Amino acid sequence: MRASATIERPPLQVNVTHLRCRLCGETEPVSASHVCGMCFGPLEVAYDEHLADRRVSRAAIEAGPASLWRYQDLLPVLSDDPDLRVDLGTGWSPLRPAPRLAQRLGLGELWLKDDTRNPSGSFKDRVVTMALSAARAMGIDTIACASTGNLAGAVAAHAAAVGMPAYVFVPNTLEQAKIVGAAIYGANVVAVDGTYDDVNRLCAEVADRQGWGFVNVNLRAFYAEGSKTIGYEIAEQLGWEFPDHVVAPIASGAMFVKIRKAFGDLQRHGLVDGSIPRMSGAQATGCSPVATAFEAGTLDVVPQRPDTIARSLAIGNPADGYFALQVAAETDGVIGHVPDDEVVTGIRLLAETEGLFAETAGGVTVANLARFAADGRIGRDERVVAVISGNGYKTLDAVAPTVGPTFEVSPSLDDFQAQLAARSA
Numbered sequence: 541m542r543a544s545a546t547i548e549r550p551p552l553q554v555n556v557t558h559l560r561c562r563l564c565g566e567t568e569p570v571s572a573s574h575v576c577g578m579c580f581g582p583l584e585v586a587y588d589e590h591l592a593d594r595r596v597s598r599a600a601i602e603a604g605p606a607s608l609w610r611y612q613d614l615l616p617v618l619s620d621d622p623d624l625r626v627d628l629g630t631g632w633s634p635l636r637p638a639p640r641l642a643q644r645l646g647l648g649e650l651w652l653k654d655d656t657r658n659p660s661g662s663f664k665d666r667v668v669t670m671a672l673s674a675a676r677a678m679g680i681d682t683i684a685c686a687s688t689g690n691l692a693g694a695v696a697a698h699a700a701a702v703g704m705p706a707y708v709f710v711p712n713t714l715e716q717a718k719i720v721g722a723a724i725y726g727a728n729v730v731a732v733d734g735t736y737d738d739v740n741r742l743c744a745e746v747a748d749r750q751g752w753g754f755v756n757v758n759l760r761a762f763y764a765e766g767s768k769t770i771g772y773e774i775a776e777q778l779g780w781e782f783p784d785h786v787v788a789p790i791a792s793g794a795m796f797v798k799i800r801k802a803f804g805d806l807q808r809h810g811l812v813d814g815s816i817p818r819m820s821g822a823q824a825t826g827c828s829p830v831a832t833a834f835e836a837g838t839l840d841v842v843p844q845r846p847d848t849i850a851r852s853l854a855i856g857n858p859a860d861g862y863f864a865l866q867v868a869a870e871t872d873g874v875i876g877h878v879p880d881d882e883v884v885t886g887i888r889l890l891a892e893t894e895g896l897f898a899e900t901a902g903g904v905t906v907a908n909l910a911r912f913a914a915d916g917r918i919g920r921d922e923r924v925v926a927v928i929s930g931n932g933y934k935t936l937d938a939v940a941p942t943v944g945p946t947f948e949v950s951p952s953l954d955d956f957q958a959q960l961a962a963r964s965a
Contacts, residue, residue, distance in 0.1 A: 548603075549600060549603055549604060550595060550600075551620060551622075552612065552617055552619070552620045552621075552622055552625070553591065553595070553617065553620055554617055554618060554619065554620055555587050555588050555591050555592065555613065555616070555617050556570055556585055556586070556587060556588075556616050556617065556618055557570075557586050557587065557588050558570060558586050559571070559573065559583040559584065559585060559586065559761055560583065560584055560585075560586040561576035561578065561579060561581045561582070561583055561584075562581055562582050562583070562584050562863070563576065563579055563581030563582070564576060564578055564579040564581055566578040566579070567586070568583060570618065570678075571678070572675070572678060572680060572753055572758040572759055573758060573761075574757060574758050574759070574760040574761055582760070582761075582859065582860075583760075583761045584761050584764070585616045585761050585762060585765055587616075591613075592613055592614065592809065593809070595613040596613045596614060596809045596811070597811075598780060598811055600613070601772075601776065601811075602776075605627075605632075606629075606632045607627060607629050607630055607631045607632050608630055608631030608632065608666055608669060608766070608769040608773075609625070609627060609631075610631075610632065611768075611769055611772050614768065614772065614802075614805055614809075615670060615765055615766075615768070615769070616670060616673075616674060616762050616765050617673075618673070618674050618677035618678065618762075619676075619677035621677075624673065624676045624677050625673050625676075626668075626669050626672040626673045626676065626698055626701070626702055627669065628659040628665065628669070628697065628698060628701055629659060630658050630659055630665040630666055630669050631658070631665075631666055631669075631769050631773065632773060633653065633654050633655050633656075633657045633658060633773070634652075634653075634654045634657060635651050635652070635653055635654070635773065635774060635777040635778070635925070636651065636652045636654050636894070636896070637649075637650070637651055637652075638650040638651060638652045638893070638894050638926075640893040640894060641889065641890060641893040641894050641906070642924075644889065644893055645909065645910050645913045645914075646913050646914070646920065647909075647913050647918060647920060647922075647924060648919075648920040648921055648922065648923075648924075649922070649923045649924065650924050650925075650926065651774075651778075651783070651923070651924070651925045651926070652890075652894065652896060652925075652926055652928050653770060653773070653774055653925055653926070653927045653928060654896060654928050655770070655927065655928060655929050655930070656896065656897075656898060656899075656902075656928060656929075656930060656931040656932070659694075659697060660690070660693040660694045660696075660697045660721070661690070661693070661721075661930060661931035661933070661934060662690035662693070662694065662852075662899075662929055662930035662931065662934075663690075663767070663770065663795065663927075663929045663930070664690040664691045664693070664694035664930075665694045665697075665698070666766035666767060666769050666770070667691075667694075667755065667756075667763045667764065667765075667766035667767055667794075668691070668694040668695050668698045668755055668763070668766070669698065669766055670762050670763055670764075670765050670766035671683075671753070671755035671756075671759040671760075671762050671763035671766070672695075672698050672699070672702065672704070672753075672755070673762075674759060674762035675704075675753040675755075675759060676702070676704075678753075680752070680753035681704065681705070682704065682705045682706075682707070682750070682752040682753065683695060683698075683699050683704050683705070683706050683707075683752065683753050683754075683755065684706065684707040684708065684709070684743065684746070684747070684752045684753065684754045684755070685707075685708055685709065685743070685754055685755045685756055685757075686709050686710075686736065686739045686740040686742075686743040686754065686756060686757065687708055687709065687710050687722075687736075687739075687756075688710070688711070688714070688736050688791070688851050688852050688853070688854055688855065689710065689714050689715060689718030689721075689851060689852055689934065690718070690852050690899075690929075690930050690934070691708075691755070691756065692708035692710050692714075692718060692719075692721070692722035692727070692729070693718060693721040693722045693725075693934075695708055695722070695727065695755060696708055696721075696722040696723070696724075696725035696726070696727035697725050699725070699727060700725040700726055700727070705728070706725075706726075706727040706728065707727065707728045707730060707752065708722050708727050708728070708729055708730065709730045709732055709739045709742060709743050709746075710722070710729065710730070710731055710732065710739065711731070711732060711734060711735055711736055711738075711739055711851075712731040712732060712733050712734075713851075714731070714851065715851060715934065715935055715937055716937075717933070717934050717935070717936060717937075718934055718935075719731070721934065735845065735846055735854070735856060736846070736854055736855050736856070737843070737855065737856050737857045740756075740757070740857075743757050744757055756792075760794075760859075764794045764797075764798055764860075765798065766798075767794060767795040767798035767799060767802075768798045768799070768801055768802035768805065769802070770788075770795065770798075770799050770802070770927060771786075771798070771799040771800070771801070771802025771803050771805075771806070772802050772805075772806065774786070774799075774925050775802075775803065775806050775811070775812050778923075780811060780812050781812065781814065782803060782806075782812055782814045782815065782816065782817050783817050783922075783923045783924060783925045784817055784818065784921075784922040784923045784924065785817055785818040785819075785820065785873075785918055785922045785923070785924045785925070786799060786817050786818070786819050786820070786924075786925045786926075786927065787820045787821075787822060787905060787908065787909050787912065787918075787924065787925070787926045787927070788819070788820075788821060788822065788905065788926075788927040788929075789821070789822045789823070789853055789901045789902075789904050789905050789927065789929055790821040790822060790823050790830050790831075790853070790858070790861075790864055790875065791852065791853040791854075791855045791858065791901075792855050792858045792859045792860050792861075793821075793830060793858045793859065793860030793861045793863060793864035794859065794860045795927075795929070796819065796821050796860070796864045796867060797860050797863045797864055797867055799819070799927075800816070800819050800867045800871065803816050803817060804816065816871055817871065817925075818871045818872050818873045818922075819867050819868055819871045819873040820868065820873040820874045820875065820876070820908075820912060820917070820918075821834075821864055821868060821873070821874075821875040821876070821908075822875075822876060822877075822878075822904045822905045822907075822908035822909070823853060823875065823876070823877040823904065823908075824848040824849075824850040824853055824854075824877060824878060824879075824880065824883055824900075824904050825848070825877045825878060825879045825880070826846060826847040826848025826849075826850070826854075826879075826880060827844055827846035827847070827848045827850070827853060827854045827855065827856055828844065828877035829841045829842060829843060829844045829856060829857070829858060829861060830858055830861045830864050830865060830875055831875045831876055831877040832844070832877070833861065833865055834865060834868060834874070834875040834876075839862055839865050839866065840862075841857075841858060841861035841862060841865070843856045843857035844856045848880055848883075848900075849880045849883060849884075849900055849935075849938045850880070850883055850900040850901060850903070850904050850938075851900065851935075852899060852900060852901045852929075852930060852935075853900070853901050853904060874912060874917050876908045876911055876912065877908070878904060878907040878908055878911060882903075882907040882910075882911075883900055883903040883904050883907055883938070884903060884938060884939055884942055885903070885907060886902070886903035886904065886905070886906035886907035886908075886909075886910065887899075887900065887902060887903035887906070887932060887938070887939055888939065888942070888943070889906060889910075890902060890903070890906045890928070891932070896928060897931065897932035897933065898928045898929075898930065898931070898932050899929075899930040899931060899932050899934050899935040899938075900935045900938050901929050901930050902928040902929065902930060902932070903938075905926050905927060905928065905929075906926065909924075909926055946963075947959050947960075947963075
């Protein structure tokens with residue numbers, strides 16, 4: 541939805557005033573910091589809201605590029621120098637109607653937010669765009685991350701594009717495709733003997749010692765803001781309307797929470813009318829600390845040791861689990877989990893009905909969506925958006941045992957016709 545009239549977008553303007561603790565509200569200066577000095581709670585970006593009120597409008601957004609930077613006035617800008625901004629064309633991914641999948645699941649109106657189309661094949665390109673742009677504005681010269689796979693590829697790709705050294709720390713059990721998907725860009729891949737949570741702890745120590753910019757550690761306040769753009773795009777692509785229900789995968793919980801924040805931003809600035817959508821989350825049973833807490837009716841998330849094929853969601857101690865539970869509660873959503881066999885079924889169902897091949901996180905989302913529909917937790921009258929966060933070619937091993945040649949024939953028409961007739965019979 542592009543504006544018919546041409547308007548000139550105002551230049552970039554610094555819009556971040558400080559960092560603020562999400563728990564106690566204490567403020568801190570803008571820096572590569574993610575923990576409150578008073579209560580050790582997580583920090584988030586605080587904006588100059590008066591500036592945003594003057595600059596944000598539908599017309600200004602629609603006049604922007606076909607990337608997440610169309611929402612520049614709602615995202616952290618630490619420098620007015622456009623050359624410091626990282627832009628590989630991330631965002632403005634398709635919002636696709638999914639009538640065949642909706643029919644199979646017994647739903648009314650279903651849409652797929654297809655983030656498999658981003659430059660490195662996942663939604664992580666959104667958060668890396670924000671973190672690297674902030675890092676460059678702060679003069680950080682080396683970028684790094686702790687990753688379950690998708691983030692490693694995104695960091696490596698974006699660092700290569702701007703000529704920054706990159707170190708990506710991953711569990712040594714990571715899918716080979718994701719290791720290759722990071723190493724190909726020239727990043728230093730550090731395979732750690734342990735789970736993602738072990739990797740994350742190591743990265744916190746390395747960040748303190750080396751002074752590098754870890755996108756999801758000391759740059760997390762800026763990094764997390766990138767996920768808001770999923771929510772902005774959903775509303776704009778629906779004609780500046782909210783859906784009734786959003787279903788999204790939960791790993792750390794940050795994406796889930798920030799989509800909800802995006803809807804609040806749109807409401808506050810008068811860009812969209814109506815009620816905030818219901819927000820429901822999806823996890824795999826083998827790593828479901830947030831879903832387990834939801835089932836128990838508590839906000840206390842007990843860490844788990846991951847054991848699931850959905851490695852991109854295998855965060856046993858999710859940083860935003862508490863906040864994800866709050867979002868589900870306040871929007872009348874649900875957080876569920878499914879076993880690995882249903883994850884594979886979800887991947888295949890999505891591919892067979894809508895021609896979209898998602899990685900295991902997408903299978904988790906679709907399988908939970910199916911359960912929510914079967915249990916009556918989603919009404920047939922609801923307009924539903926499911927977030928598909930990564931490309932299936934990254935996790936071929938998960939589905940390879942269940943698919944293969946339908947026929948094996950000699951180079952003979954008679955042989956093929958015979959087998960075809962036998963199969964039809």
